[in-house]
Amino acid sequence: MDFMRQEEENMKRKFNLSDDDYKLIERSTLSKVIDFIDKTDVIKTPILLFDAEKMIRNAKxxxxxxxxxxxYxxxxxxxxxxILEKLSKIDLGFEIASDGELAKLEKLNVEGLRIITSNPVKxxxxxxxxxxxGVKYFAFDSEAExxxxxKYAPKCSVYVRLIVPNEGSEWPLSKKFGVEVDDALSLLIKAKKAGLNPIGMTFHVGSQCTNINNWESALNKAGILWAKAVEAGIxxxxxxxxGGYPIVYTKSVVHIENIEAxxxxxxxxxxxNDIDIYMxxxxxxxxxxxxxxxxxIGHAQRSGNAWCYIDVGVFNGLMESVGGIKYSYIAQGHERDGQFSSWTLTGPSCDSFDVIDKDVKLKEPQVGDLILILSAGAYTLPYASEFNGFKIPQVVFV
Ligand SMILES: Cc1ncc(COP(=O)(O)O)c(C=O)c1O
Incomplete structure (x- = not known):
């Protein structure tokens, strides 16, 4: 038995992994997670295990x-x-929205020139x-901005936020920000008259964008604005x-290579062919x-529904689950006798809003079983609060 096969067998014994699980997460990341669990006597959950090497591969x-x-x-x-420090060390730029995020980069001595802000209303x-x-680049989409x-950043460089289709994005971002082409053009002209330095435009196709056509619609629209702005002397x-590139949650998504091509x-x-492309x-x-x-941490049958309670919920890490993101789970206990059945998965707080998912297939869940929640590295901890006294999971690098 070769080493990799043996490792897989070990994993299967502990967590009864199936080939389908490997379609949901990179093999080396899952292997590091399982290693950590095997090596740790008492795992103090909840934690976020983070594979920094995987992140660096993503960054490359x-x-x-x-x-x-x-x-950025x-x-x-x-x-x-x-995480910010590791990304800073490979010379990545950063996009920020607030003084709190700026303070973190300041701590890491990231120079202002490596930072942009695309929050249109700051x-x-x-x-x-x-x-x-020393931040020089600011987004805007209104006269008030x-x-x-x-007043506060005289002569800075600005780019206007264009509204673009977000169809097929699991986390749409098109309503709160952005303007149509003609308004964008007049804002660029107004910005120039006001003494700012208008240099371009930005858009967002929606987060977790699984519809590759959104980039085509957005770029076509941006091309129209670009031509009009040049004609107007900008x-x-x-x-x-x-942003918007999708990741695997419960199903495969179009590959980044294909999107970028x-x-x-x-x-x-x-x-x-000589312009700057920011992403x-x-x-x-x-x-x-x-x-x-x-x-x-608990389970119960109520009025014909099966409820399973875990120590991470909507408030302390899984906020996106209420906005449409569905996660994949790997649970212990699959080796038990009995049938898989459907469970409503909830967080630990004493609040009925704290429901993570429905129809999660579990086999005879028991208090103390571990459940892995995959692809949980984005938009989890920054959203989390200690509502009701439940701790925000610590990050552990594996
Ligand atoms: C202005 C801006 N840029 C970038 C991003 C990152 O998008 P994503 O996580 O979909 O790549 C967001 C997400 O909300 C955003 O609002």
């Missing part, structure tokens, strides 16, 4: 298929300071601090294509590098 892949792409990691996806305090720190930028030089072709066709991946950088290890 993202942007590699787009000519001249400069990558969207800090909101996971702002853990050690607090005056943040604009002032970011500008002082121009006024603030003139010195356009930056196209920021935002399409984006690259479109950019070549629609834009001048702001969040989820795809860290999402599939993290696995929650949680414990079952």
């Amino acid at each position: 892949l993202i942007g590699s298929g787009i000519e001249r792409a400069q990558v 990691y969207a800090v909101k996806a996971n702002d853990n300071i050690d 607090t005056p305090l943040f604009i002032e601090k970011a500008y002082e720190y 121009i006024d603030k930028l003139v 010195n356009m030089r930056c196209l920021n294509i935002g 399409r984006i690259n072709t479109l950019i070549k066709r629609l834009f001048p 702001e991946p969040g989820r795809a950088m860290v999402g599939d590098a993290g696995v929650f290890v949680t414990s079952i």
Whole structure:
């Protein structure tokens, strides 16, 4: 029996892994998670096990298929300071939205020139601090923002947020921000008249975007705005294509290589060949590098429904589950006699809103069983609170 096979057998014994599980998470990440569990006498759940090597591989892949792409990691996806430090060491840029995120980068001595902010509506305090720190690039999509930028970041470079289709994105981002082409154009002109330095545009196709056509619609629209802005005398030089790359949660998704090949072709066709291309991946950088290890803390049958309670819930890490993200689980106990049946999975808080998922297949769950929640590295901990006294999971690097 070769080593890898043996390792797999060991894993199967503990967690009864199936071939399907390996379709949901990279083999080496799962192997590190299982190793950690095997080696640790008492696992204090909940924890987020994080495979930094996987994240670095993601970082090297993202942007590699787009000519001249400069990558700014969207800090909101996971702002853990050690994760930021590791990304900083490979010279990545960062996209931030607040003075809190800026403070973390300041701690790591990330220079202002490696930071951009694409939050179209910022607090005056943040604009002032970011500008002082040396951040030069700011998004906007309203006249009120121009006024603030003139006051707190005079002469800064700005790019306008364009509204683009978000169909097929599991986490749409199209309503709160963005303007249509003609409004975007007039905002760029107004920004220039106000003494700012308009340089381009940004958009977001929606997070966990599984519809590759969204990039095509967005780039076509951006191309129209670009041409109009150049005609109006704006010195356009930056196209920021935002984030949106999807990761595997419960099913396979279009590969980043394929998305980037399409984006690259479109950019070549629609834009001048010497402009800067910015991108702001969040989820795809860290999402599939993290696995929650949680414990079952209770189970009950109520009015014909089976309820299983675990120590991570909507409030302390799984907020996205209420907005449409569905996770995959690997539970202990599959070797037991009995049938798989459907369970409603809930978090630990004493609040009925704290329901993570329905129809989760478990076999005779018992208090103390571990449940792994895959692809939990993005938009989990930054959203988490200690509501009701339940701890936010610690990050452990494996
Ligand atoms: C302005 C901006 N940039 C980048 C991102 C990262 O997007 P994603 O995590 O889908 O890659 C977001 C996510 O909400 C965003 O709002």
